[in-house]
Amino acid sequence: MATTYHPQFTVPSTRPIPAELILAEASRLRLPDWWAVEMLAEHRVLTTAQLTALGFATTTASATRRLAILARRGWIDRLWNTGAAGTADTSWCRGPIGAQLTPLGEDRDVTPAQVYRARDRLREHPGLPGLLRANDFFVDLATQALTEPGSDLRTWWSPRTCRYVTGARHAAWHGEYIHDRDRHAFWYQPDTDDFRPADRVHGYRRLAEQTGLATLLFHAADPQREQELRRYLERRNTRHLTVVTSNAEHGRAADPVWQPIGETHRLALTDLPHTPEQWPPDTVTFKEVRPRAPHPIYDPERPGDESVADGEYHYPPRP
Numbered sequence: 310m311a312t313t314y315h316p317q318f319t320v321p322s323t324r325p326i327p328a329e330l331i332l333a334e335a336s337r338l339r340l341p342d343w344w345a346v347e348m349l350a351e352h353r354v355l356t357t358a359q360l361t362a363l364g365f366a367t368t369t370a371s372a373t374r375r376l377a378i379l380a381r382r383g384w385i386d387r388l389w390n391t392g393a394a395g396t397a398d399t400s401w402c403r404g405p406i407g408a409q410l411t412p413l414g415e416d417r418d419v420t421p422a423q424v425y426r427a428r429d430r431l432r433e434h435p436g437l438p439g440l441l442r443a444n445d446f447f448v449d450l451a452t453q454a455l456t457e458p459g460s461d462l463r464t465w466w467s468p469r470t471c472r473y474v475t476g477a478r479h480a481a482w483h484g485e486y487i488h489d490r491d492r493h494a495f496w497y498q499p500d501t502d503d504f505r506p507a508d509r510v511h512g513y514r515r516l517a518e519q520t521g522l523a524t525l526l527f528h529a530a531d532p533q534r535e536q537e538l539r540r541y542l543e544r545r546n547t548r549h550l551t552v553v554t555s556n557a558e559h560g561r562a563a564d565p566v567w568q569p570i571g572e573t574h575r576l577a578l579t580d581l582p583h584t585p586e587q588w589p590p591d592t593v594t595f596k597e598v599r600p601r602a603p604h605p606i607y608d609p610e611r612p613g614d615e616s617v618a619d620g621e622y623h624y625p626p627r628p
Contacts, residue, residue: 322405322420322421322422323422324420325409326421330406331409334383337382341366341375341607342375342379342384344365344603345365345379345385345607346384346403346410348360349402349403350407350411351467351469352440352444352465353440354388354401354431354437354440355444356401357369360372360401362448362455363448363451373399376399380401383404383406383421384404384406385403385404385407386401386404386424386425386428387399387400387401388401388428388432402428404424405419405420405421405424405425408424436501439480439500442499442528442530443497446497446499446562447462447465447484447497447562450462450484450562450563450578451465451606453562454487454606455606457488459488460563461486461487462484462486462605464483464485464605465482465483465602466483466602468480470602471483474516475516481513482496483495483497483522486578486579488579491583492584493524493578493579493581493584494522494524494584495522495524495525496513496526497526497528498528499528510525510546510547513550514548514549514550517549517550523550523551523582524550524553524582525552526553526554526567527542527552527553527554528557529555529556529557531556531557531558532558535555538554539554539570542554543571547570551582553567553569554567559575562578563577563578563579564578567580
């Protein structure tokens with residue numbers, strides 16, 4: 310795939326973007342724009358359709374127009390297109406200015422050349438299919454929450470943010486779903502070509518002892534992979550863990566699609582254990598994780614994180 314660059318920068322520029330340009334660009338952004346760039350910083354790649362579903366814009370057409378403007382200004386960049394440029398199936402990542410204003414520790418004073426190299430590496434990264442499946446899962450969960458009163462996807466952490474809790478090298482995702490004032494937190498593990506369940510189960514068992522969060526969702530790519538995974542997990546020690554499996558063809562994320570290890574029935578996500586009182590653990594503060602994990606549903610009318618759980622607010626807003 311041919312490498313493309315933003316025309317506003319020297320190609321490929323190895324110098325940081327001037328501060329005056331950054332400040333001038335920052336003044337142009339709206340609140341949804343900041344949220345979209347922060348979401349791309351957290352989750353690396355999202356499509357126009359996904360951002361629209363999460364609240365970035367009211368229609369795909371308006372989202373397409375605004376994202377194209379952000380791309381022209383260097384805030385975001387096209388990772389690829391499967392159709393005509395600017396259509397709903399465009400995938401986006403951070404651009405040079407977006408990377409400069411959403412630093413993740415490792416990319417302060419980043420140059421445009423570094424951002425473009427990171428974009429091109431992401432296109433070819435072997436972990437990209439698992440990342441895309443994970444993002445699809447959480448977007449689906451969020452869109453279900455938007456249609457069910459008293460529900461919310463309160464938390465969606467990427468592997469980068471999860472490492473503040475897990476310290477693990479392997480990719481792990483974390484989510485917390487609210488329904489009827491109950492909180493259901495979980496670790497999420499998508500199916501990948503290099504997936505080794507033995508390594509992951511051992512790590513999650515240790516993680517459950519450290520944090521108290523012991524619910525683990527394995528999401529297989531298809532029914533055959535799920536059955537292979539279940540046969541493997543049923544021979545492993547999953548004590549002290551609630552391990553459930555599903556597959557991409559079985560149904561939507563919050564529906565009764567999760568089958569516990571050792572059982573024949575399937576449960577809804579809200580039938581799984583409630584979030585422990587000690588979550589998040591004392592070793593992790595919201596000051597550390599929140600700047601890296603924006604709320605996954607953009608809604609400027611949302612009064613507070615616990616408002617849905619307390620029954621004070623519902624998606625969509627009541628008339």
